[in-house]
């Protein structure tokens with residue numbers, strides 16, 4: 001479903017170039033959940049951004065089935081992301097002028113894939129019922145995180161990409177949220193790639209890969 005091959009990425013820092021990814025290979029099957037671990041600064045967020053098509057690699061390819069991300073135009077890439085990917089990044093990127101209810105439904109409506117029953121289930125299971133009329137600035141960090149997760153799941157994505165999605169949540173809520181994501185994976189056969197520093201959460205996924213010195217081990 002997702003195949004990443006030979007991915008390299010360097011950043012310029014003054015005169016120097018710092019190689020963050022040095023030839024990353026990774027494959028994810030449909031319905032598979034994978035934890036991505038690695039020390040701080042090892043390039044986990046960089047890899048997720050590349051997989052989401054938000055940034056371009058120096059070398060290497062990212063394929064979703066027969067779609068090669070680098071061969072899409074910017075507009076095609078944006079449409080692909082909107083329709084096929086669920087993204088939960090460290091900045092939640094909620095839309096400040098929209099209520100929680102509209103933030104949750106925005107992407108699925110744009111993609112023409114709004115499912116009222118699934119939407120209600122997400123609200124219930126993420127405990128967002130009493131927050132629907134609020135605006136993002138009126139929410140705590142953990143509440144914003146739950147909305148960001150709900151929005152990503154609402155489209156029933158082909159691949160859910162999450163960068164420490166439960167970082168602001170207490171243990172019990174984190175467990176509930178992961179159970180919900182794992183449920184989606186089981187029910188829809190989507191892939192799930194999650195960056196986490198938590199051994200406990202990594203152990204709830206099918207497999208774990210570690211990013212070290214620019215390579216996946």
Ligand SMILES: Nc1ncnc2c1ncn2[C@@H]1O[C@H](COP(=O)(O)OP(=O)(O)OP(=O)(O)O)[C@@H](O)[C@H]1O
Pocket residue numbers: 011012020038039040041042043044045046047
């Ligand atoms: N836009 C950028 N310009 C220059 N350097 C960058 C940029 N983005 C990331 N880096 C550098 O690339 C390296 C990898 O960063 P990245 O955020 O991918 O790591 P990470 O594994 O996600 O870290 P953390 O666990 O702390 O979130 C770091 O050394 C970082 O400073």
